[in-house]
Amino acid sequence: MRKQSSLMLVFVLLFATVLAACGNSGSGGGTASKNGGKDAVTINVFQFKVEFKKQFEAMAQKYMDKHPNVKINIETVGGGNDYGQALKAKIASKNEPDIFNIGGPEDLKQHASRLADLSDMKATKNVIDEALLAPVQKDGKTYGIPMNQEGYGLIYNKEIFKKAGVKAEDIKTLDDLEKVTKKIDSQKDKLGLSGVFALPGKEKWVLSDHGASMFLASDFDNDIKKAAEAKTLPFTHKDLFKQYLDIQNKYSKQPVASLDYSQQVEELFSTGKVAMIQQGNWAYPTIADVNPELADKVGLIAVPTDSKELTIPVGVANNWAVNKKADEKVQKAAKEFLDWLYTSDEGKNIVMEDFKFIPAYKGYDSSKIADPLSKEIYKYSQEGKTTAWVFKGYPTGYTDDALGAYLQDYLTGKLSFDEAIKKSQDAWAKARK
DSSP states (O other), rough: OOOOOBTTTHHHHHHHHHHHTTTSSSSSSOEEEEETEEEEEEEEEEEOGGHHHHHHHHHHHHHHHHOOEEEEEEOOOSSSSHHHHHHHHHHTOOBBOSSEEEEEEEEHHHHHGGBBBOOOOOHTTBBBBBHHGGEEETTTOOOOSOOBBBBEEHHHHHHHHHHHOGGGGGSSSSHHHHHHHHHHHTTHHHHOOOOEEOTTTTTTHHIIIIIHHHHHHGGGTTTTTHHHHSSEEEEEHHHHHHHHHHHHHHHHHOOGGGGGHHHIIIIIIITTTTTEEEEEGGGGHHHHOOOHHHHTTEEEEEOOOOOOSOOOOEEEEEEEEEESSSOOOHHHHHHHHHHHHHHHHHHHHHIIIOOOOBOSSOOOOOGGGGSSHHHHHHHHHHTTEEEEEOGGGTTTTHIIIIHHHHHHOOOOOOSHHHHHHHHHHHHHHHHTT
């Protein structure tokens, strides 16, 4: 899951406004017409996942080849851009997408007026675990279907660990993590490392959505909905989170404040310049593209939190929603397209082999899970050793405007850790008044 900042927001709005000027039927962006006596539809998709943009577009072309009366336009906003803000701009332009992404309860609330009920879709009925649907359900109806399952932890370079004489399986506590880190750091020059970690302090989502969320899950009983309804932020395990953040910061390539996702994954980890990074299986395709040799030598370490046993945070990065303001024929075609992607034999192969997803649906051959990170996450999932992505229940804008920003201030010395957490707790309480 890569969250986005707002660099392209103005361009998206301008582009969407130009498209809107061309005219469409209904409030949604897609159109329905006649083509040779048959219903012809255009479906406009607005999605955030840049990591599979090319593969997604290739899949849509295959679908169009088999369904000549369906045209699918895909617009991807990601790679450092704030998808949520871009979606708002798209909607404001009066050229609303027909298929778009929603996260959890906050998005459900925000876009309630345009979310079609997807309860009767074949894909919905095939979701592997009802809990995956819970964040996008209300009053017995389902308003989104999972894109995939994802998980994260500390991705590590097995070759570096071996050369340094350390073992991932020895890391069961944060003290263990620090011990292993110090041993690698003592051999940094010999191993050709710029740092043991690459902490991307420029990315608020890495600090807040993923980092802090691991230590907040137990405060909300591993329940996204409880997080979404909570009036206060306890942060019972803030001291453990501080220890975890400090280990990364102290032994990271510096300065962390200027490191972003691309530098972390592409320039540093994929080239063997750092031993560990906090990321998930979504980073694997990039690692494999940059350094195919390294891709076979990566593993995933579960971050020790307050749990008695090691767990991996597993969740749905985003869900597909259908715009109920679109023409009814466009809505029907949109649902059929998504059903084909996740339930047809051809679609399943694409999901597993081209997208390299961990499927969120039944009827998939798990032996086809392609990469070592996804295999490890799937194993934890099968064993029930997972925690919820409670950041999906954060107040709207909380990462960018509060927790993520205050954690950045801590890393740059503008705030003490306690000050950063207190400000974050106050911001949470204010948002939930």
